[in-house]
Amino acid sequence: MIPFRKMHGLGNDFVVVDARAAALPLPPARIAAIADRHRGVGCDQFITLERPGAGADVFMRIHNPDGSEAGACGNATRCVASLLMAETGRGQVVVRTVSGDLPAERLPDGIVQVDMGHPRLGWREVPLAEAMDTAHLPVALGPVRDAAACSMGNPHATFFVEDLDALPWLELGPQLERHPLFPDRANIGFAQVLAPDHIRLAIWERGAGPTLACGSGACATLVNAHRRGLTGRRARIDLPGGTLELEWRPEGAVLMAGPVATAFLGSLDPEAYPA
Template sequence: MEIEFTKYHGLGNDFILIDNRADTQPIITSEQAVQLCDRHFGIGADGVIFALPGEEAGDYTMRIFNSDGSEPEMCGNGIRCFAQFIADLEGADAKSEYRIHTLAGVIIPKIEGEGKVKVDMGMPQLLAAQIPTTLADAEQKAIAVPLQVAGQSWEVTCVSMGNPHCITFVEDVAAIPLEAIGPQFEHHPAFPQRTNTEFIQVVRPDYLKMRVWERGAGVTLACGTGACAAVVAGVLTGKSDRKATVELPGGCLEIEWAQQDQRVYMTGPAERVFRGKVSQL
């Protein structure tokens, strides 16, 4: 079977995009996606994204397999790449805005030009049952609560952007042994569906530095939903403005948790790297 693909990245968070519009299910398995994501024996990526026909009032449907074969509900950098992929497929008459159905609901990205995409990420979910986490009662919020990881007590705030996030504020993100403790956060029993984990250094209330351990992908250069969750957590704990730049290892995202409608807006780049075909799966 020969499959055409296009490689995109958002701040170094890279994806293999497949035009899957002729079928309602991904045309490759999660095991095959793992092979394609292998950086030594495959194409190399943090995940494989499929552009499927629209459903539930969406123009298109986005499905994702992480590099470990798991399927997340949403991906912030991924949906920017998805929007640019669709615009490239549609050509010169491409729409500037799309309604994309995801497992986290309908997300609306807008092509801004100059390689930037702005995404209406919707409202954050804050109740423990929504995340989900056992760090608070089901109908309560987990804000600045203690969590024991690697023999240390961390103060964490939990936010869902359609997928679970555990955010902790630290003095120096560069000093965090991410590869060692990231998996311990991800698989902590307090998170029954595992969790993404963001370590945040507040440079200024309007400027945050972030490193991330992504559920199902490990260390990545950027995480769009994580950057959104970080600003929400910053506002909830009084550490961040509602509008802030989030600096990740791969570059910066502009995040706003709007006061008026309580929705989170993310703006950042989506860049095509190359196109190709793979014939052995």
């Protein structure tokens, strides 16, 4: 049996397992089966804690619910950081991912803040299929067009809309995720700017579909909104699951802060899921 912890940040939920002592029998197909909300435990991402090597407190491996591996997940980083801070008794930790090291710290009132690093703005870094200005992509589908793109360790495209409530984004998201311009697919954000420091956001996550929150998507949205001159460098971003506070510092780092929670603890038999 493998112990696990079900955690979430604003409803963006994760199954977290600890493989620091030994590798676990969890190939991608088995992870996808565990992540299934009807026949498995269910989650937006499956998180495996591994030994980090020097310079970090843990290595966090991220799998989408389809079994594919992701490079970054801001809300999962905050959840894992909270575990490490409770484990070590420290107020600051470093979480290593395939996309880089992410420092995190505990703030008052149960808030965890993570430094998500610098956004990558070049077309190859997103990546896109061809050279172009990443602040204005020639992508259009139905009522949305002219996205802005960046990478926060994974590819994001943001469409700015007048009325999020009137937008059929659940229909648009899966088509845009697989647009030919995105060779690795993309996370798709639909953002309504309410004020220079306030944004409403809905996210269609690559490999996961609609989620209550997406930390890296919120970071990308602030970056893209500021690049377009729609907001300042700080903003409150309201997602279906709650609110995150974001800051894109002039030196380049994007800070994201919000609450985390443990829903329950459990154990699973890996042999009960197909590999």
